[in-house]
Amino acid sequence: MKNLKDKLIKNQQFLIIGVAVILMILFYSIFFLIPVFKGVLGSFYEWNPIEGTKDFIGIGNYKFLFSSPLFWISLKNTLLFTLLSVVGRTVLGLLLAVGLHSTMKGKNYLRSAYFLPVIMPIVAVSIVWKWIYHPRIGLLNMVLMMFGITGENWLGNSSLALPSVLMMTIWKDVGYAVIIFMAALLNVPKSLYEAAEIDGANKSQIFFKIVLPTIKPTIIFIVITSLISYFQSFVQIFIMTKGGPGTSTYVLSYLIYNEAFVRYNFGYASAIAVILFLIIIFITIIQKKFIIGEDE
Amino acid sequence: MNSKLNLQKKIVYTLLILGAIVMSLPFIWLILSTFKTNKEIMGFPPTFIPNNWTIENYVDIMKNLKISRYFMNSLFLAGTKTIIGVYTSLLCGYVLAKFKFPGRDLIFQFIIFSMMVPYLIMVIPLYDMINYFEWSDSYIAIILPVFLSSFGIFMMRQYLKGIPNSLIEAARIDGAGEFMIFHKIVIPLSVNMISALSIFLFLWNWEDFLWPYLVLTTQDKYPLAVALNMFSGQNTTDYGGLFAATAITIVPILVVYLFAQKRFVEGISMSGIK
Numbered sequence: 202m203k204n205l206k207d208k209l210i211k212n213q214q215f216l217i218i219g220v221a222v223i224l225m226i227l228f229y230s231i232f233f234l235i236p237v238f239k240g241v242l243g244s245f246y247e248w249n250p251i252e253g254t255k256d257f258i259g260i261g262n263y264k265f266l267f268s269s270p271l272f273w274i275s276l277k278n279t280l281l282f283t284l285l286s287v288v289g290r291t292v293l294g295l296l297l298a299v300g301l302h303s304t305m306k307g308k309n310y311l312r313s314a315y316f317l318p319v320i321m322p323i324v325a326v327s328i329v330w331k332w333i334y335h336p337r338i339g340l341l342n343m344v345l346m347m348f349g350i351t352g353e354n355w356l357g358n359s360s361l362a363l364p365s366v367l368m369m370t371i372w373k374d375v376g377y378a379v380i381i382f383m384a385a386l387l388n389v390p391k392s393l394y395e396a397a398e399i400d401g402a403n404k405s406q407i408f409f410k411i412v413l414p415t416i417k418p419t420i421i422f423i424v425i426t427s428l429i430s431y432f433q434s435f436v437q438i439f440i441m442t443k444g445g446p447g448t449s450t451y452v453l454s455y456l457i458y459n460e461a462f463v464r465y466n467f468g469y470a471s472a473i474a475v476i477l478f479l480i481i482i483f484i485t486i487i488q489k490k491f492i493i494g495e496d497e
Numbered sequence: 498m499n500s501k502l503n504l505q506k507k508i509v510y511t512l513l514i515l516g517a518i519v520m521s522l523p524f525i526w527l528i529l530s531t532f533k534t535n536k537e538i539m540g541f542p543p544t545f546i547p548n549n550w551t552i553e554n555y556v557d558i559m560k561n562l563k564i565s566r567y568f569m570n571s572l573f574l575a576g577t578k579t580i581i582g583v584y585t586s587l588l589c590g591y592v593l594a595k596f597k598f599p600g601r602d603l604i605f606q607f608i609i610f611s612m613m614v615p616y617l618i619m620v621i622p623l624y625d626m627i628n629y630f631e632w633s634d635s636y637i638a639i640i641l642p643v644f645l646s647s648f649g650i651f652m653m654r655q656y657l658k659g660i661p662n663s664l665i666e667a668a669r670i671d672g673a674g675e676f677m678i679f680h681k682i683v684i685p686l687s688v689n690m691i692s693a694l695s696i697f698l699f700l701w702n703w704e705d706f707l708w709p710y711l712v713l714t715t716q717d718k719y720p721l722a723v724a725l726n727m728f729s730g731q732n733t734t735d736y737g738g739l740f741a742a743t744a745i746t747i748v749p750i751l752v753v754y755l756f757a758q759k760r761f762v763e764g765i766s767m768s769g770i771k
Contacts, residue, residue, distance in 0.1 A: 206672075213675040214596060221592035224585065225604060228645045232623070233611055239622035250625070297516065300509050313758055314517035317524065320754055320761065322704035324722040325746040328729050328739070329527050338736075340526045343543045372520070377765065384766035433615050436706055440726065457617045462711060467621050474618040485613055 244475045248468035255468075262472035272473065275451040282367055282452055283431040289371040291423050294378025299408070301379065302386045312383065316376040323373070327440035330369040331356065334441075359449035362442050366450060370437060378423050385419035386412070425488050432481055453477050524747070531555070531741040538736045554737035562728065563717070564742055571720040571746075574639060574709070575702035582646045582698045583691055589645065590653025591683050595665065605654065611647045624711055638712045643702075649694050656690045657683065693764030696757070703750065721746045 244263070247256045266272050297315060301308055318326065333340045334355035342352025355365040389412055397407050413420075435454040438444065444451040444459065453473060461470035526545065530538060531554050533547040558564045593605050623642060632638040660683070668678045684691070706722040713719055719727070725746055728739050754761060 210669060210675075217588075217675040217679065218592055218596050218598050221589045222598070222600075222604070225589055225608075225645065225650075229607065229611065232642045232644070233614075233619065236619035236622035236626065237614060239625070240618040243622065250628075297513070300513050303506075304510055304513065306510075309758075311513055311517050312762070313754075314520045316762065316765075317520055317751075317754070319765075320700055320750055321524075322700075322722055322746055322750070324704060324706050324725050325743045326523075328725060328743050329523050331729070332736075332740075333523055333526070337541065338539060338543050340523065340543075343545070346542070376520070380762055380765045429613060433617060435617075439707075440729065454617055458707075461621050462624075467625070471618070471621055474615065474621070477615050478618050481613060481615055 240471050241475055241478075243468055244472035246468040248471070249465050250467060251465045258468075262469045265469065266472050266476070271448060271451060271456065274448050275453050275456040276476075278363060278450065279432060279452040279454075282363060282370075282434065283428060285367055286370050286374070286431045286434075287424055287427045289367070290374050290378050290427055291420065293371065294375050294423065295382050295420070297375065297379045298382030298386060299412070302383055312379065315379045318373045319376040319380075321373070323436045324440060326373055327369070327437045330437075331441045334365055356442055357446055359446045362446060362450045366437055366441055369441070370431075370434065374427075378427075381419060381423060382416065385416040389415045421488070421491075425485075428484055429481055432477065432484075524751075527740060527747070528744055531737065531744045533737060535735060535737045538740070539734075554741035557735070558738050558741050558745075562724075562738065562742065564724075564745055566717060567719055567721045567724040568745065570718060571703060571722070574636065574720050575699055575705075578640055578643050578702045579695055579698040581640070581644060582649050582702075583695050585645050586649030586653045586694060587684060587687065587691070588679065589650045590655075591657050591679055593650065593654045594657040595662070608647045608650055612651070620707070620711070627712060633712055634714045634718065635712075636718070639709055642708070646698060649698065652694055653687070653690065656687065660686050689763070692760055696761055696764050700750070 245257060245259060245261075247254055247258045247261065249255075301311055301315075304311070332338070336342060336352060336354040336357065339352070339355075341355065345352045353361055356362050393411050393415070394407060397411055402410065433454050434452060435458065438450055438452055438455045439458065442450040444455050453476070457470045457473045457477070460466045460473065529546060532550045532552065533544070534549060534551055534553070537544060537548055593601060627633050627638045632641075664682060664686070665678055668682055673681070704722055705720070706726065709720050710723045710726065713723065716724075716727075721742075725742055728742055733739075
């Protein structure tokens with residue numbers, strides 16, 4: 202009797218494991234592995250669905266890629282954009298979190314304000330900012346005018362367009378870092394602060410010697426997740442500048458989109474995507490080394 | 498010494514308030530602008546608070562742009578994707594957390610790896626595949642590729658690892674079947690996590706743009722984000738209408754946020770703790 206019951210339980214367990222595993226295997230095969238594999242493979246083909254071509258050309262796409270000025274411009278812009286937005290989000294987020302952590306009054310209201318842009322849809326936010334940057338009717342120039350400063354054509358000027366998109370991105374995303382850092386700051390034991398104060402440490406010593414080391418894992422978490430997502434930033438560029446003026450805001454993701462879905466060069470676009478993939482893998486490996494190095 | 502400290506505190510506080518204003522000003526400006534006439538929006542010098550309040554922009558987009566249709570599309574898509582995503586995340590997360598079977602850790606490692614792979618490398622073959630199955634311009638093409646959520650499975654697995662085995666064992670001894678245990682014990686135990694994950698998935702699905710933009714060709718099927726891009730790209734002079742449509746995309750989230758702020762913040766904080 203007991204055996205029968207055990208058997209029944211085992212069968213049931215087999216069933217629930219089976220359902221979940223089959224679901225995962227099917228899903229990740231069809232919507233992940235096969236597409237990734239086909240994407241990598243496709244990068245070696247002259248592949249254009251409109252012209253109906255799919256011919257193997259070896260590393261032809263890559264050769265073309267490395268000799269294309271637009272690719273190098275996009276790569277440079279991507280690296281610049283990613284680096285500055287990661288630094289901006291992390292540093293500003295940490296400063297704001299420390300500031301908010303130390304205030305008593307209205308902490309929750311302030312935190313809500315900082316978090317507000319994070320939850321807003323990126324398409325809507327990009328449209329709003331496109332208008333904020335408008336040279337004639339935009340909010341930014343209106344505010345500058347109040348201080349007697351002449352405004353700029355923010356998105357129409359090739360040296361200001363990328364920094365403007367960058368500012369908007371940091372504005373939108375910094376609140377996420379603020380929330381995560383505030384949660385981490387709460388976990389710094391009070392006794393550590395007290396001990397340091399008794400030892401006569403001043404504020405900046407406490408910050409650099411006690412707070413920073415304690416929340417280091419959180420900082421690494423923010424940096425890595427930001428890196429991976431900013432390398433792929435797309436919507437704000439697509440809505441606000443379409444890569445322009447000229448090629449001043451071309452980033453890799455926009456280049457991939459443009460090659461794939463405007464010009465239908467699927468093979469060439471896949472090659473760019475593979476490069477992006479390799480960059481992200483490289484960063485992940487470095488980060489792994491970095492964190493393992495920390496533990497030792 | 499004390500007054501110096503006080504001054505420092507005041508400076509920090511002032512800066513924080515200034516920052517908070519910078520954070521909210523674009524939204525206030527947007528909402529106020531939706532109540533201006535087109536003439537006032539384009540007028541110079543620009544105004545901040547409307548001179549003549551009007552709701553014409555909203556009336557117009559209801560009538561001319563089928564905005565309620567797009568709204569319902571977004572609600573349907575985001576809702577369906579979220580419900581499916583939360584349920585499958587719970588199921589897969591539970592199985593990965595509480596059962597032993599060969600290949601389990603491999604699957605879990607694989608799921609973590611999948612979160613690092615850029616979406617853009619898959620999007621071309623996916624697009625090709627959807628066309629091959631003749632699913633383009635259908636909601637199946639939008640819902641199926643997010644049937645599972647790597648982030649959701651990861652989050653649920655981490656959480657469910659922490660629930661006591663004794664509860665599950667006790668139910669098993671009482672003769673409850675495995676699916677019954679999952680539905681009657683595991684799910685009720687995860688209410689907080691479920692609401693956090695629902696918020697995440699809903700926000701992501703609500704703002705989802707590129708894939709629906711690529712797959713859908715019939716305008717009547719567009720979700721708000723895609724429709725909004727369409728208005729924004731059209732060469733019209735109806736800025737009031739564009740602003741009002743943008744506001745409609747934002748307002749539901751604003752309202753939910755005002756009521757469920759604590760949940761949002763808790764959910765975000767949880768996502769950072771590994």
